[in-house]
Amino acid sequence: MMGWIRRAVMQYAHRTGRARGLYKKMCNPAGLEWGEYLARWGGFHSVGTNVYINQGCNVTDPSLVRIGNSVGLSDCTLIGHDGVVLLIEHRFGKHLDSVGFIDIKDNCFIGHGAIVMPRVTIGPDSVVAAGAVVTKDVPPGTVYGGNPAAFICTTDALIKRVEARCEAYPWIDIVKQRKGAFDPQVEPMLMAQRRQYFFGDSDNG
Helix, strand or coil: CHHHHHHHHHHHHHHHCCCHHHHHHHHCCCHHHHHHHHHHHCCCCEECCCCEECCCCEECCHHHEEECCCCEECCCEECCECCHHHHHHHHHCCCCCCECCEEECCCCEECCCCEECCCEEECCCCEECCCCEECCCECCCEEEECCCCEEEEEHHHHHHHHHHHHCCCCCHHHHHHCCCCCCCCCHHHHHHHHHHHHHCCCCCC
């Protein structure tokens, strides 16, 4: 019964853009599903295909945000305006506007807790590390992190580093055979092997 209700809520939300809160609470949509919903109803300037957006992602001014294809947004924040103009107007009597675009090109990932400020372009094939504060453009094919965000390495170097680390994992063959980045059929097995590999049989240190 609940499954039927969830499907009905999901279909209604995707079709009309309404009942967003109910949809999130009842259906708990995964990143790709939530990205598909926001691409249509999130008010963005434009959104490409295969966009993954966590529910915890906070976008203050979606109409000033352009997102390319195959982009992943973790629980990050995209800020399109500077509220200091309210103080300036109240205290100094100046009527100003301080807004800016955020342009995220194809094949990018923005990590958990990262903040992207206005007037920033994230170049294609780039990564913004968790916790980074991005105040300037991120060049194509690079990894940026820190506060303020600075160059860490190229995306190619990151891939080689992760590949080298994965070779030691006894479960890497399962990962290479699974469908997509998350396969519910094999995830319990992977989790068990990861726990055993990192902690062994001990509950405490």
